[in-house]
Amino acid sequence: xxxxxxxxxxxxxxxxxxxxxxxxxxxxxxxxxxxxxxxxxxxxxxxxxxxxxxxxxxxxxxxxxxxxxxxxxxxxxxxxxxxxxxxxxxxxxxxxxxxxxxxxxxxxxxxxxxxxxxxxxxxxxxxxxxxxxxxxxxxxxxxxxxxxxxxxxxxxxxxxxxxxxxxxxxxxxxxxxxxxxxxxxxxxxxxxxxxxxxxxxxxxxxxxxxxxxxxxxxxxxxxxxxxxxxxxxxxxxxxxxxxxxxxxxxxxxxxxxxxxxxxxxxxxxxxxxxxxxxxxxxxxxxxxxxxxxxxxxxxxxxxxxxxxxxxxxxxxxxxxxxxxxxxxx
Amino acid sequence: xxxxxxxxxxxxxxxxxxxxxxxxxxxxxxxxxxxxxxxxxxxxxxxxxxxxxxxxxxxxxxxxxxxxxxxxxxxxxxxxxxxxxxxxxxxxxxxxxxxxxxxxxxxxxxxxxxxxxxxxxxxxxxxxxxxxxxxxxxxxxxxxxxxxxxxxxxxxxxxxxxxxxxxxxxxxxxxxxxxxxxxxxxxxxxxxxxxxxxxxxxxxxxxxxxxxxxxxxxxxxxxxxxxxxxxxxxxxxxxxxxxxxxxxxxxxxxxxxxxxxxxxxxxxxxxxxxxxxxxxxxxxxxxxxxxxxxxxxxxxxxxxxxxxxxxxxxxxxxxxxxxxxxxxx
Numbered sequence: 001x002x003x004x005x006x007x008x009x010x011x012x013x014x015x016x017x018x019x020x021x022x023x024x025x026x027x028x029x030x031x032x033x034x035x036x037x038x039x040x041x042x043x044x045x046x047x048x049x050x051x052x053x054x055x056x057x058x059x060x061x062x063x064x065x066x067x068x069x070x071x072x073x074x075x076x077x078x079x080x081x082x083x084x085x086x087x088x089x090x091x092x093x094x095x096x097x098x099x100x101x102x103x104x105x106x107x108x109x110x111x112x113x114x115x116x117x118x119x120x121x122x123x124x125x126x127x128x129x130x131x132x133x134x135x136x137x138x139x140x141x142x143x144x145x146x147x148x149x150x151x152x153x154x155x156x157x158x159x160x161x162x163x164x165x166x167x168x169x170x171x172x173x174x175x176x177x178x179x180x181x182x183x184x185x186x187x188x189x190x191x192x193x194x195x196x197x198x199x200x201x202x203x204x205x206x207x208x209x210x211x212x213x214x215x216x217x218x219x220x221x222x223x224x225x226x227x228x229x230x231x232x233x234x235x236x237x238x239x240x241x242x243x244x245x246x247x248x249x250x251x252x253x254x255x256x257x258x259x260x261x262x263x264x265x266x267x268x269x270x271x272x273x274x275x276x277x278x279x280x281x282x283x284x285x286x287x288x289x290x291x292x293x294x295x296x297x298x299x300x301x302x303x304x305x306x307x308x309x310x311x312x313x314x315x316x317x318x319x320x321x322x323x324x325x326x327x328x329x
Numbered sequence: 330x331x332x333x334x335x336x337x338x339x340x341x342x343x344x345x346x347x348x349x350x351x352x353x354x355x356x357x358x359x360x361x362x363x364x365x366x367x368x369x370x371x372x373x374x375x376x377x378x379x380x381x382x383x384x385x386x387x388x389x390x391x392x393x394x395x396x397x398x399x400x401x402x403x404x405x406x407x408x409x410x411x412x413x414x415x416x417x418x419x420x421x422x423x424x425x426x427x428x429x430x431x432x433x434x435x436x437x438x439x440x441x442x443x444x445x446x447x448x449x450x451x452x453x454x455x456x457x458x459x460x461x462x463x464x465x466x467x468x469x470x471x472x473x474x475x476x477x478x479x480x481x482x483x484x485x486x487x488x489x490x491x492x493x494x495x496x497x498x499x500x501x502x503x504x505x506x507x508x509x510x511x512x513x514x515x516x517x518x519x520x521x522x523x524x525x526x527x528x529x530x531x532x533x534x535x536x537x538x539x540x541x542x543x544x545x546x547x548x549x550x551x552x553x554x555x556x557x558x559x560x561x562x563x564x565x566x567x568x569x570x571x572x573x574x575x576x577x578x579x580x581x582x583x584x585x586x587x588x589x590x591x592x593x594x595x596x597x598x599x600x601x602x603x604x605x606x607x608x609x610x611x612x613x614x615x616x617x618x619x620x621x622x623x624x625x626x627x628x629x630x631x632x633x634x635x636x637x638x639x640x641x642x643x644x645x646x647x648x649x650x651x652x653x654x655x656x657x658x
Contacts, residue, residue: 041431071402077424081449091420095406102370120410 002303003185003217007032007198009064010224010231011191012050017295019055021303024124028181032193033110033129034137034166034201035148039087040078042097043104046149047198048114048129049096056121058092061292067092086154111175128181130202133172137197138165139238148197157234161241164196169204174211182211187306190221192231192287195254196238212258218306220261222287222298223251227267231288247271252280263287263302331632332514332546336361336527338393339553339560340520341379346624348384350632353453357510361522362439362458363466363495363530364477368416369407371426372433375478376527377443377458378425385450387421390621396421415483440504457510459531462501466526467494468567477526486563490570493525498533503540511540516635519550521560521616524583525567541587547635549590551616551627552580556596560617576600581609592616592631 002022006015006029018027029051036045046065053059053067060068070090079085089097096117103113109132118127137148141159151157182188193199203209212219228247230236236246244250248264248271255262262280264272265287272282283305289295331351335344335358347356361376375394382388382396389397399419408414418426425446432442438461447456466477470488480486511517522528532538541548557576559565565575573579577593577600584591591609593601594616601611612634618624 040427041434042427067406071400071420073400073420074403074423074427077396077421078427081424081428081446083424083428091400091402091423092406094403094420094423095410095412098369098371098403098407099410099412105370117410 001026001028001181001185002187002189003028003030003181004189004191005030005182005199005202006051006191006193007035007047007202008193008233009050010233011047011193011198012054012059012064013289013295014189014191014193014222014298015051016054016059016061016292017289017297017299019125020292020296021299024055027125028177028185029125029127030130030178030181030202031127032198032201033131034135034197035152036134036136037087037147037149039089039097040083042094042101044087044089044097045100045110045114045129048110048127049093051127052096052114052118052121052123055118055123055125055127058121066090087149088153109175111177126177126181128177129175130178130208131172131205132175133168135169135172135201135205136167137201138167139197140164152197152234157237161234161237163241164200164238166201166204169201170206172205174205174207178205179207179211182208182215185215185217187217187303188212188215188219189302189306190219190255190259192222192224194224194230194233194235194238195244195251196235196242199254200242209257215258218260219255219258220263220302220306221251221255221259222302223248223262223264223268225251225268226265226287248282249275252282261305263305330355330357330510330514331516331518332357332359332510333518333520334359334511334528334531335380335520335522336364336376336531337522337562338379339562340376340522340527341383341388341393342618342624343518343520343522343551343627344380345383345388345390345621346618346626346628348454349621349625350628353384356454357506357514358454358456359459359507359510359531360456361527361530362460363464363526364481365463365465366416366476366478368418368426369412371423371430373416373418373426374429374439374443374458377439377456378422380456381425381443381447381450381452384447384452384454384456387450395419416478417482438504440506455506455510457506458504459507459537460501460534461504462497464498464501464530464534465496466530467496468526469493481526481563486566490563490566492570493529493567495530495533498530499535501534503534503536507534508536508540511537511544514544514546516546516632517541517544517548518631518635519548519584519588521551521553523553523559523562523564523567524573524580525564525571528583529571538586544587547589548584548587549592549631549635550580550584550588551631552577552591552593552597554580554597555594555616577611578604590634592634 032047070092100113110129139146139151140162248268262282266284285301365374399421429442439458468475468480469491577597591611595613614630
């Protein structure tokens with residue numbers, strides 16, 4: 001069993017690769033819900049939706065979110081009614097929000113609603129929200145405190161960021177199965193997601209960090225930072241707001257209490273060297289995912305590192321490691 | 330001010346004519362809400378929607394319900410999620426259900442939500458739900474008791490009908506403005522709607538029948554029955570279930586305590602004669618509405634009858650009455 005902590009579009013891309021190379025039944029996903037929002041009165045869970053769409057084959061790969069081939073007529077009509085339209089919910093996409101909202105209104109938990117939707121869409125991997133309690137990522141800016149989606153989607157992450165907090169986290173409990181999945185997985189992967197606002201909320205749920213420390217399997221993170229910049233999105237700005245450098249060293253620092261292996265891009269080979277000097281296992285490979293094959297290749301390489309890690313503490317040798325680029329001094 | 334009691338597709342067609350011939354500011358509509366349903370967790374009010382779409386120019390005239398040019402991708406996606414799809418909500422149409430549901434969830438009344446939606450869509454006529462309380466038309470059949478939409482849309486009104494009741498009616502109050510509108514209007518029109526399940530629920534709200542009796546203006550009904558059959562839908566079956574003949578006499582009977590004038594189709598001239606013998610004022614005209622011009626023409630003719638009624642108790646003379654067909658013995 002492989003347990004993946006994920007959120008955002010980077011995470012969705014990585015999971016899109018993973019599903020191509022291992023049976024879905026062996027994947028357990030723990031998904032960020034800090035971005036969840038009430039939109040038009042419906043409960044929308046952007047990261048759970050993206051992962052659900054990835055695993056059901058419904059994701060629009062062009063956009064990286066929402067349903068492929070979707071239309072936006074309801075959105076247009078909402079605009080005509082004077083309702084906000086900055087969060088783009090497609091007509092097909094709405095179905096999932098409607099069903100989830102109804103299930104929640106009927107008293108189901110987010111875990112149960114997620115499980116029902118996955119069953120209906122034939123998703124065989126297990127998708128667990130990080131928590132069934134409401135944890136909200138709040139971004140403090142000079143214009144005031146914003147929800148993550150306001151900051152990210154509505155305002156195009158243009159605001160300077162003073163700080164980030166996870167409202168409700170201290171009272172939240174991990175969703176059923178989350179701690180067990182982390183502790184007992186053969187391997188725990190931290191997807192190349194924003195460490196602050198995609199993985200950060202998961203880590204803020206009481207018990208999760210400790211479970212990662214206690215994990216039976218190796219814990220590896222794929223860096224979303226390449227060459228001192230985020231591959232996409234505001235990870236750099238948000239890491240700075242948390243006092244972390246925008247580099248693989250910053251990623252390593254964010255996960256330092258539980259990280260066994262950091263997987264970074266070949267372009268960061270020099271920075272990787274420095275981290276190894278500090279005693280961290282680091283592997284370099286091609287991490288940029290443009291095509292379906294890129295995604296599958298990254299997943300295969302990551303898994304080969306992990307199998308190596310299961311067998312010995314030394315980096316794997318052979319084709320995968322060679323293809324991934326030399327990471328030996 | 331003209332006050333119209335309406336429901337169903339016949340009512341919507343009549344209002345579509347009326348809006349062509351008098352300023353919308355002079356029209357006050359009291360609309361059936363007995364068909365309202367929770368659909369996918371959203372509050373849908375089919376008759377209010379139809380009238381709102383008519384008056385905003387959004388109605389699909391081909392279908393007689395919903396928004397013109399609408400698509401049904403969310404419906405399709407809901408089907409893929411295993412949700413029911415027999416009630417056809419279009420993607421644009423969903424916007425109104427979403428907004429209304431959110432307003433109701435925020436504590437607004439149905440009247441307030443309706444008024445907000447009308448404002449947003451530029452509807453200048455006043456649309457009042459018959460009541461802000463939940464009144465549900467329940468149709469008892471050999472297969473059990475059905476909601477009106479289950480009976481009408483899901484099961485294509487194929488079930489024999491034992492009886493019809495309006496659950497919640499005895500505890501309901503008329504929505505704000507309903508009684509005043511009826512009592513003080515220059516003219517009250519009962520649209521050519523199903524007397525049992527479109528007008529019946531309105532009449533079942535305590536105080537409405539009495540207001541019609543007390544009305545300052547004349548009360549006229551346009552018969553939805555032509556030649557012993559309903560122009561459309563199950564009015565005949567439902568009238569029979571209430572012990573009323575499926576004829577203009579049955580319509581007259583349904584409204585006998587408050588009706589000043591019955592307007593029926595020229596094809597019912599003979600039946601009209603018989604009713605006149607019983608002391609009811611009856612006018613005959615072309616009531617079948619196929620084209621926009623048919624609708625406008627019926628509205629013009631009805632108004633000419635009413636103006637005549639305001640001036641004297643005798644039927645109007647002149648062009649309108651002549652065109653409408655002789656109704657003199």
